Amino acid sequence: MMWAKDDSPDGLSPTRIEATVPLRETPLWAVLERRLFSVLDTAWREFEATYCGPDGRLVYQGRMHHRDGVDDFYEPFFNWPVLYRLGGADDLLASAKQHWAGVTAQLTEFGFVREEYEVGYDWFHQGESLNFFYALCAADPDDPAFRERALRFARLYADPAHGNYDPAARIITAPHTGSGGPRPGLGTEWIDYSATQAVMKPYGLPLDDLPGITAWDDLLPAENARRMGDAMQARLGRGDTAVNLAATSLVTNAWLYDHDPQFADWVVDYVGAWRERAAANGGLLPDNVGPSGTVGELHHGHWYGGHYGWAWPHGLHSVQAAAMIAAVNETLVTGTTTGLDLARVPLDTVIAHSVVRTDAATTGSMGWGWAQKMNIAPDVPVQLVPYRHGAGGWFDLHPVPLIYPVWLWWLTSAAGDRERLEALEQDAGFDWRQTKWFQDKEEQGHEAPWVSFLLGRNPGYPEDALTLALAQVAKRLALMRATPYGPPDDDIHWWQRLNPVVTEVLTHLLTGAPPALYNGGLALARVTYGDALRHRPGLPDNVAALVREADADGLRLDLVNLDPDTRREVVVQAGAFGEDRIDHVVYDQAGADYPGDSHDYLIPDPGAEPASTPVGSHRLVVSLPPLHRISLRLEVTRRAQTPAHRSFTHTAPRSDT
Structure with missing residues (x-):
């Protein structure tokens, strides 16, 4: 299989979800x-x-x-x-x-x-x-x-x-x-390969088939060190x-x-x-x-x-x-x-x-x-x-x-x-x-x-x-x-x-991913983020995120806005390069009892009921009012779209911001 060209531009307005659950308990x-x-x-x-x-x-x-x-x-x-x-x-x-x-x-x-x-x-x-x-x-x-x-x-x-x-x-x-x-x-470093290179001793002989060189100390004589070096240059x-x-x-x-x-x-x-x-x-x-x-x-x-x-x-x-x-x-x-x-x-x-x-x-x-x-x-x-x-x-x-x-x-x-x-x-x-x-x-x-x-x-x-x-x-x-x-x-x-x-x-x-493999791997991800208001990659200021579970069908993601007075807009992208498609999202919505009456001593539980919406794209935007949170279950088809270096510069902002 080879990809077909993905013609969906990043600048299209994505599905938007409003977080409605107040931050009663700060994680x-x-x-x-x-x-x-x-x-x-x-x-x-x-x-x-x-x-x-x-x-x-x-x-x-x-x-x-x-x-x-x-x-x-x-x-x-x-x-x-x-x-x-x-x-x-x-x-x-x-x-x-x-x-x-x-x-x-x-x-x-x-x-x-x-x-x-x-x-x-x-x-x-x-x-x-x-x-x-x-x-x-x-x-x-x-x-x-x-x-x-x-x-x-x-x-x-x-x-x-x-x-x-x-x-x-x-x-x-x-x-x-x-x-x-x-x-x-291999360059000049190993023209001679001598046993005096103590730092290499734990790794043993670079080649184990040279006559007369069967152990590390056999590399002490200059002639053997040169023979090993010559063989390394020619074969390695x-x-x-x-x-x-x-x-x-x-x-x-x-x-x-x-x-x-x-x-x-x-x-x-x-x-x-x-x-x-x-x-x-x-x-x-x-x-x-x-x-x-x-x-x-x-x-x-x-x-x-x-x-x-x-x-x-x-x-x-x-x-x-x-x-x-x-x-x-x-x-x-x-x-x-x-x-x-x-x-x-x-x-x-x-x-x-x-x-x-x-x-x-x-x-x-x-x-x-x-x-x-x-x-x-x-x-x-x-x-x-x-x-x-x-x-x-x-x-x-x-x-x-x-x-x-x-x-x-x-x-x-x-x-x-x-x-x-x-x-x-x-x-x-x-x-x-x-x-x-x-x-x-x-x-x-x-x-x-x-x-x-x-x-x-x-x-x-x-x-x-x-x-x-x-x-x-x-x-x-x-x-x-x-x-x-x-x-x-x-x-x-x-x-x-x-x-x-x-x-x-x-x-x-x-x-929700391991870091890139250190000896030259590219970084992948189940989900990446952008700031829809500042048009740049990454979580907005004072927003925290946690991928709680990840499986073949999707992932569960928690988002929290810790800012006491500023709304944040988070672009959620499936895959490091937008290669996954968010098919559907289930998320929690608050009940009607919070914050309650000022005469009450108790801090009410805002409650939460599930809501859902289809997405059909590699991105959605979550609007987080001050001191609000949301838990989302993203139903995802992996590798459904062509991966690409995707910018967050052109993400469409909210019409009311």
């Missing part, structure tokens, strides 16, 4: 949500004043090394446009654009960016770089400069003339690609690799502007090529393709061994992310979920090899971080799955990364995808309803308590999660104030650890 979640918006507005301004120059760049006097680093300069701002799109300050969008432009100029001066795009690096890191760009495009589709950039960047891959894509072999032509075309090898630095599937977001983002069939066809063809390779491998996505288009061409016929692949360094962490990103993008451009097995099979394969052990913190190359974040004691049994596969089979045990089974269930609401989640919860080794107090740069990790909430088993999640989010901001502010200077020792990861903008919890509660 704690609504107060905390608006408090979080307020604190975040202070926090991003302080980060900007502390670490940024007047043109938006990061203040940095250090060096850049090898080919790595572009992502680390964009990442500190990646979710600033996300906050704006949710309802952040009016001037946040302009500030975010200034930082994108300033950092782009800064990286151009370093020689890492050409014509506003990365000269050439792997897509594990390019995806991290581009989260910021994708979020800016979604936040302001009317900006002609970002539209032009989106189309130009996508053609780097969709147009074979740039050399990054070979349409005959259906491959991206190198692991390192970009505005400079394919870049051979050529051909296609599975993490390149993240490039589909770049092309899908461009397609969302004008629905150019060239972009849709490229996504379908490239993802389809990898699906065919997976089918030939028993359904499991391989990680490498040689220059001629043959799997295993540079790895003795093995389906594993490619750069950022199954064998090294992260395995599932990188391969599954790319597979999920590609499957989501294919779903966007085709409107179907039939291709999700590209992401299902790798996940089910490692789950089939799961074990229960008590050493989750120490057994895997990245396990210590998970155990710290989840506060898991050393003697607690936890379900672990292998992340990597080499000549000896599956290895490197870690807990199941919940973000991927959550995405599958979120996209489909299918019984099998829900059953997978329920089985993982049963065997997890920890209570999914607990909101763990941690934050990392990916703005992910709290899927378990949120999913439990959506399924009706964790009613306290909104308050718990918003309390956590406020604590996350407070910690980052404290760290900033303790270190009001640039990074020491050329630490280009410095700023992303201090970014005080937190959006994971707001994304869960407001949009």
Whole structure:
């Protein structure tokens, strides 16, 4: 299936609903949500004043090394446009654009960016770089400069003339690609690969088939370090690799502007090529393709061994992310979920090899971080799955990364995808309803308590999660104030650890969706918002929103206007890109007893009775008088309309305002 062109303009007057239920009891979640918006507005301004120059760049006097680093300069701002799109300050969008432009100029001066795009690096890191760009495009589709950039960047891959894509072999032509075309090898960083690189020791040998190099310490002799480096440049630095599937977001983002069939066809063809390779491998996505288009061409016929692949360094962490990103993008451009097995099979394969052990913190190359974040004691049994596969089979045990089974269930609401989640919860080794107090740069990790909430088993999640989010901001502010200077020792990861903008919890509660996949995914949503009176995206001031449930047929949404004297008009859009259709809405209306007689001592219950109306569009407008609330059940057909970058600039206002 491919979409037909959707000709329904956003400027048509949508269905309007008036909230009539007075705010007798102020929900704690609504107060905390608006408090979080307020604190975040202070926090991003302080980060900007502390670490940024007047043109938006990061203040940095250090060096850049090898080919790595572009992502680390964009990442500190990646979710600033996300906050704006949710309802952040009016001037946040302009500030975010200034930082994108300033950092782009800064990286151009370093020689890492050409014509506003990365000269050439792997897509594990390019995806991290581009989260910021994708979020800016979604936040302001009317900006002609970002539209032009989106189309130009996508053609780097969709147009074979740039050399990054070979349409005959259906491959991206190198692991390192970009505005400079394919870049051979892996750069100067790994000309020698020595055991003295202690930070890489947990990941082991990049290639496990070199004679005389079977253990980490075998890389201590200079000759062996050079042999490994040469082999990495020749084998890991050529051909296609599975993490390149993240490039589909770049092309899908461009397609969302004008629905150019060239972009849709490229996504379908490239993802389809990898699906065919997976089918030939028993359904499991391989990680490498040689220059001629043959799997295993540079790895003795093995389906594993490619750069950022199954064998090294992260395995599932990188391969599954790319597979999920590609499957989501294919779903966007085709409107179907039939291709999700590209992401299902790798996940089910490692789950089939799961074990229960008590050493989750120490057994895997990245396990210590998970155990710290989840506060898991050393003697607690936890379900672990292998992340990597080499000549000896599956290895490197870690807990199941919940973000991927959550995405599958979120996209489909299918019984099998829900059953997978329920089985993982049963065997997890920890209570999914607990909101763990941690934050990392990916703005992910709290899927378990949120999913439990959506399924009706964790009613306290909104308050718990918003309390956590406020604590996350407070910690980052404290760290900033303790270190009001640039990074020491050329630490280009410095700023992303201090970014005080937190959006994971707001994304869960407001949009009913998981955040965008960090290594280059586009942000989706069950519902997004606009301010009909100020003609911009996001919730109006003093309005709070909560998606209480979401299923295959629709969602339940609560809206609250906390303002004591100002009416607000909320545009409710189904889907991040208006791809869903609101067929019908059921909502509550107040009875006639409120506020009652002034002689009465009791505060009467306003009561509520159901009302309903057909909609038949991707948008409706809810009018919220001061200190009023409304609960809506939106009956939705998912993926009924062509997804598009949709503006809130032209939403028709009320005739009486």
